Amino acid sequence: MPLRIWRKPLDADKVKLPRAEIHIIKDRCKGCGFCIELCPRDVLEFSEELNERGAHPPKVTDESRCALCSFCQAVCPDFAIFTVEKDCAGGC
Amino acid sequence: MKLSEFSAQTPYSHDEEVRIGVYVCHCGLNIAGSVDCEEVAKFASTLPHVVVSKDNRYTCSDQGQELIKNDIREHKLNRVVVASCSPRLHEPTFRKACEEAGLNKYLFEMANIREQCSWVHLYEREKATEKAKDLVKMAVAKAALLTPEEESEVPIIKKALVIGGGVAGIQAALDLGDTGYQVYLVEKDPSVGGRMAQIDKTFPTMDCSICILAPKMSDVGRHPNIELLTNSEVLEVKGYIGNFRVKVLRKPRYVTEECTSCGDCAKACPVTAPNEFDVGLATRRAIYTPFAQAVPSTYIIDRNLCLNKENIILCDKCIKACERRAINFDMKPETVELEVGTVIVATGADVYDPTSLTNYGYGKFPNVITSLEFERLINAGGPSGGHLIRPSDLQVPESVAFVQCVGSRSDKGHLYCSNVCCMNTIKDSLLIKEHWPATKIYVFYVDVRAYGKGFEDLYKRAKKEGIIFIRGLPAEIIEDRKTRNLWLFGENTLQKELYKVNFGMVILSVGIEPRRDSEAIQRLLTLSRNPDGFFMEAHPKLRPVDTPTGGVFLAGCAESPKDIKDSVTQASATAARASILMAKGRVTAEAITPRLILENCTACGLCARVCPYNAISVNKEMKRAEVIEAACAGCGTCGAECPFGALTMRHFTDEQVYAQVDAATEQDADKKIIAFCCNWCAYAGADFAGVSRMQYPTNVRIIRTMCSGRVAPKFVERAFARGVAAVLVAGCHLGDCHYINANYQTQRRVEKLWKKMERLGLSKDRLQLLWATAAEGEKFASKIKEMQVIVNSVSEEEIEKTRGLLGKG
Amino acid sequence: MSEELVHPLEGYLRRWMIPHIWCEGCGNGIILNCFITALNELKLDPNKVVVVSGIGCIGRISGYTNTDSYHTTHGRAIAFATGVKLAKPELKVVVISGDGDLFAIGGNHFIHAARRNLDIPVICANNFNYGMTGGQYGPTTPLDAWTTTTPHGNVEHPFNLVHLAAASGAVYVARWTTLHVRRLTESIKRALQKEGFSFIEVITPCPELYGRYNKMRTGVDMMNWFKQASEIQHYSDPAKAEITPEKILVGEFIDMEKPSYGRLLREMVAQAQRKMGEGNR
C-alpha cells in the first residue's frame, strides 16, 4: 500500500499485551550469556555484580520491553532465569 | 514443429496480369477536409496495374465494402488498395471484404491518408494532397508485389491467468470459471478483495461494500474451476497468445490449511503493528488475518515483525496456542509453473499519498486524513467501530471539510482526473449526515463531476441535506495548536472572495495513481503505458480491453481510474474476450513469418542468433536453418540480418519495401524524409499524433514494418541512394520492444550505418533513430519538425555524393 | 534463593543434585532443559520414566532428572536400557548420552538396538569431542579439527550420525542444535510418543575444550556458528547431511512406521503361551 503508515493506531492504548515478570536466580547462573545474546528484544545485559560462583548474572534493562517469549528460560542451561506473566488485575 | 519453405515460384504465376483497384476514402470531411480525394483517385488511375480507381465518402461503410466486392468480381481485381485511415484500425475490415469476394486477404494494402496525412496537415491542402498521392503510389507499388498467403493455426490452452484479486480480478475469474475454463487467480496480498474491501459504502446506491463483495470473494475461494494463489507474485511470462508459460512465486504463509481462523494464535502473539488494511488506524499482530472476511481465511505470519528470525524459533506462543498445529515456520517459498492461453491484467491502482503537498499538512496535523482513512473510520468493522472520530482526541468533530482533487488535475500530483473522488466525497458527506446530522460539512472543489447514472441525484441530495459546496481549493491548511482544529484559507472562485474557515477535521479526497509495480507487469507482458502511467488498450474505442499483446486483456484501475461498476463491467468484458479465444481453441498466426529459400541458405546461423524467440535453429547435418512457425512472432529481424537473402519476410519482403521506397522517391526525393516505423510503437505513435491533430511537415513518408528490427541497413541505403534528404528509423523504447529485444538489433544496425556514413564523409545527422511509444505522438511530431531543419541544410552536392557512394550498394 | 523464586520446572529436577557439573557455555544444560520441558508438556508421569545415561559429561544427566535413573558404564546405556524396557514395557525408557559413548565404545549397541527397533528414544549430545577426559577426538570430530589427541589435526573421517541411525533402521531421526530449543523439544516429544527406535542428534557447544581449540572460545561463539551454519530441511537425504564448518543440515530426517521390537516380542510371547495353554509363574 503506497499510503504511508505513520499514525499511532487509534486502538494502540486498548490493545493489552501481557506484561512480563523476569526472575533471575542469580547464584545458579554460570554467566554463559545465552539469554542475553538471544533475547529478541535485548531486554537483558550482564550485571556488574559477581554471584557466589564468580559469574556475572544477567540483569534486566527494561522489563516493559519483554515480549514474554520466555526464550531465556528455554535456553538457560542452568535453570537460572524464568519469566511469568505479571498479574495486572490491579493494573500495572 | 512446422517448417515453412519457399519453393521458388509463388502460388500466383508472375505472368498473370496484376489488376489493382484503388479506393480513396473521404471519411466524411476527416480526409476530404484537407485532401482532394477526387484528384488523388484520378492520380491513382494513372498508376501501373491500376484498372479501377474510385473515391467515396465512407469506404468502411457497407456500401463502400460492397463496391469493392463487386469490382473484384466485375473487373477481376487481384489486388486492392484502400487509401483511408490507419491499417491499425480498418485493415481487418477490408481484408474481410476481400476474402468475401474470394480474394486472398494478403492481396490487400492500405494507404494511411488520415492519421498520417489529413489530420496532421490540416491547413496545407496542396501539400497534403501531394503526400496522399505519394502514399497511394507507395501502396500500389507494394500491392503489385503482394502474394497470397495461408495463415497457420496455433492451438490455445483453455486456461486463463488473472493477475490481481480485486473486484475486477474476482469478477473476471468468476465469469471465466463459470464459463467452464480453468482459472488461476494470482493476488499479491494475503487475501483477495482489493480496495473495494476497504471501502465502507458504494455510490450511488449506498450499498455496504464488503457485504456485496464478500459473497463473490468466497465464491472465488471455493469455485471448482478457480485456483487461488494469494500472497503470490507473477515472476515470468514466456510464450505467445494461446500458449503462455507463467512462473508464479508463492510466498509462504507459515500457516497451513489446517487453520480454522479461530484467532487463538493472534491473541497469544506478543508483537503488534499497524494494520495495513486499516491504513494503520488499527493494530494487528505478527500473526494475523487482514480483515474478518478475508479469503482465504487462513492466518499469515509477518516474518519481518515476528520475533522468530533466521529460522530460530525464539517465541512459540502461536505454536502453543494453535490446537490444530497449523503453524509451520519451515514453509519455504515455491515457484509454481502454469500454462495458460489467456492473461487478464487486473492489478488495480494505488492511492495518492498527499504528504508531499505540504500546504495541506497531511502527516503533520493529526486531524487531516485521507478519504481512504475515512472509509475505515466510518466503517462499522473499522478501528472506531464506525464512529467518525478525529485522531487527535478520538472525539466526533462538529465540522468536517472535504478537499477535492488532492493529487489529481494538478501539476502537483497528477494531471488527470481520478474519476471517482467527487462521487466518493458526496457519498461520504451523506454518510456523515446520516449518523451525525448536526455536523457542518463543506466540500471544496474544482468542478463536481457527477456524470454517471444516478450520480446527479446523489449530488442534489447532498446539497439538499445542507452540505455546502465551495468552488476553490484551499491554498493552505493551518492547525490551531490548542483545539487541534484546522483553518482553511482559499478563494471562493464563484464569489471571488477569500475564505478562512475552521473545521474539526479535514478529509483530503485523494486521487488514484498507477501501481508502483506497473513497470514490472509492463515488462512481463510487453505492454505499453500512457503518459499517466496506466496500461494502454489496443484501441481506445474498438478494443478497449485488449492490449497490443495478443491474448492479454485489461480490467479495472490498471487501465485507468474508474469506479466499481466500470471495473466490474470491464472485467466481464475481458472474460468475454478471453473466452472467445479459448472457445475457438485455435488462433491463426498472421502469415508474416519468414520463408526459407533453401538454395541461398549457408547455415551461417546469424538469423538464429538474432531471433528473440529462438524460433530459428540451424540444422548442421542438413546445412540449413529451420523456422519453428508456431514460435515465430514475425518481427523480421532475422530477414534483416540474413546477408544472403535466404529469408523472405512474408508480406514485408525486401522487394515490397524497395518498391515503397522507390515510389516515395520518384519526385523531389531531396526534399523528403523516409520514416521506417514499427507497427506497435512508432507507427501507432504517428497515428496518435494524427488523432491528436498534431501538425508537422508534410514531407515525411512512413513505411510500416512490424518491428524496427525488420529495417535492414540496405533499406536505409536504398533510400539514400534514391536521393532522400533524411531517413528516420523509429521503434519502441529499448526494453519495451513488442518483440522482447529485437530493437536492440535496430540500434546496432543504425550505429553501424552511422559509422559507415562517417567513414564515407557523410553527415550522420541525416539518419535519425527515434524511440517512441504509441502514446508519444508529440515526440514523433517534434522529431519530424526537428528533422526538417536537417532536410533544409542538406546540399545538392551532398545528396549527389550520397547517391554515388551508396548507389552501387 | 528466596522461595518465591521457584523455577517452573523445578519439580522435574533432582534438586539436591543441582547445580550440575557442566561448564559455563556448555549446551548439556539446554538439552536437560528441553528434555524436562518435553516431559512437562506431555504430562508424563515421572514415576514411569527411566533415564539411562552412559559415561561422559552428558552422562551425568541421569542424575539431574527427577525420575528413576541409572548411570551405566561407558557405552552400555542402550544395552542396560534394553533390559529395563523388555522387563517393564510400561516404562518410558530414555537413553541420553554423548557421541563418544554412543558411537565409539557403544556403537555396537546403538546399531543393534536400532536394527531391532527397540522402543526407546536415544538422544545424543554431540559436542565433537570427549569433554570429560579433556578434549580428545572422537567418532564425530570433524576432519582437520584440533584436539588434545589430534595435535596435528584430525585425519579421521567423522560419522554422519543421522545417516548411521537411518541406515540402522531408526523409525524417527532428527538433528537439531542447542540453538533450536523449541524444535528440539518438539522432536523429543515426538520421539517419546513414537513406537520403535527414535534418534535425536543434538549439536551442542563445548567451548571449554572443542571450542577453545578450534577458534570458538565461548558458548556464544559456538551458538553463533550454529546460527549461521544451520539450515533447516525436513525429510532430506540423511546421506547428504555431513556436518561441515559451512553447513549443519538440521531438521527431521526420518519419521516412519515399522512394527517395533516390543510389539513383535509381545505378540510372539502371547502366541507361545497360547500354544502352551495358560502358563503361570
Next chain:
Amino acid sequence: MAEKSRAVLSGVHFMNGDVASAEGAIAAGCRFFAGYPITPATEVAERMAQRMPEVGGVCIQMEDELGSMAAVIGASYAGVKAMTATSGPGFSLMQENIGLAAMTETPCVIVNVMRGGPSSGQPTMAGQQDVMQAKWGAHGDYEIIALVPSSVQEMFDLTIEAFNLSETYRVPVIVLADEVVGHMSERIVIPTPDKIRVINRKKPQVSPEEYLPFKPDEDLVPPMACFGEGYRFYATGLTHDEMGRPRTSSPKAQQRIVQRICDKIRKNADKIIMTKETMLEDAEIVVVAYGITARSALSAVRKAREMGIKAGLFRLVTLWPFPDRLIWKVAEQAHSILVPEMNCGQIVREVERVAKKTPVIFLPKLGGEPHRPAEILEAIRRT
C-alpha cells in the same frame, strides 16, 4: 500345589546340565535372560529361548556379552530376576558389568560353563580355569558369590540357590559349571513348586521421600526399590553415598561403599557357604575338590577306603566366599591335603593359604579331560 505349573516342570527328567540350569532359573522366578551364543553354554540360551516366552518372560540374544550383562542388570533394576550364561571368552567381556552389578548391588546370576583357555582355547572341552577370574575378574575391590555344581541335578538346584543368594544379598552370583557338567545328561528330579524355596529381594519399608537407595539394614544389605515403583532413585557406577549421589573425590565415601559391599558377603559368609564332606571324621588324607573333579575324587576316595587308606572328600559347593574356617578345621586333623584341579593351580593357593603347616599336594590336570578316579587314587596312595 494341585494344578500343574508351566514354570516348574515337576517330575523326573533326563536332561543335560545346561538345560537343567535353565529350568532351575525359571523355577527360581527368573523371567529375563540375555545372552550370546558360546560353546559350551549355548544350550542354556536355546532352552531359555524356548521356555521364556512360554512362562511370559523375555529371552533376548544380545549383540555381545558386554550387552548381555548390561541388559541383565537393567532387567534386574526393573524388578525382574535376570540371568545370563556364557563361557570363558564371554565371561571376560562380562567382567566390566559384573563390576557395575557389584557396585550398584544388583541381584543377578551368571552361569559360566567353563572350557579350556586362555583366549578361545578349547571350546568343546572342560576346564576349571576361571575360578579366580570369577572372584577377581573385574577391576576394583568387591565380593561376589560363586557356586560350583558337579551334577545335572546340582545345575538345577544351585541355579535356584544362586538366585536366592543374589536376591538376599543384592550381589551377582556366578554358577561356575564346566563343560562336562554342562553337557552330560543325567536323571534329575524337579520337585513340585511348593517344595522349592524361592527368595525375593527385600523392598523398602519407607516412603519415597525417606528412601535412601544405598542405606543398608543391619545385614548390610540395602532394601531395593525398582524402576517404576515411584521411588525415583538414582544409581551410578561411580563411588556414591547412601542417597546414590556421586562422591568421586570423597575418600570417606569410597571407603564406606567398598568396605560394605565386601563386608555384606564376608560377614554373612557362614549363611552363604555350602560344602559336602564325605568320610572326613577319621580321614588322614583329605581330597579338596569341586565341580566335575569332585565326582572322580569321590570314587577315588571310596576305592582308597576299600584299600584301607583313611581318605576323605571335602567338596567345595560354594567356591566364593571361600570357606576358610572349614578348610582350617580339616587341615587341623588331616596329615595332608590333596587338591585336584583342571588348571595349573588356582584354588590350591586358597587351600595352602588356610592350611598353614599341613602339607598340601596339588594334582593338576590340563587338556580338557577331567581327572580319572585312578589318577586321584594313585595320588592318594603315593601320599
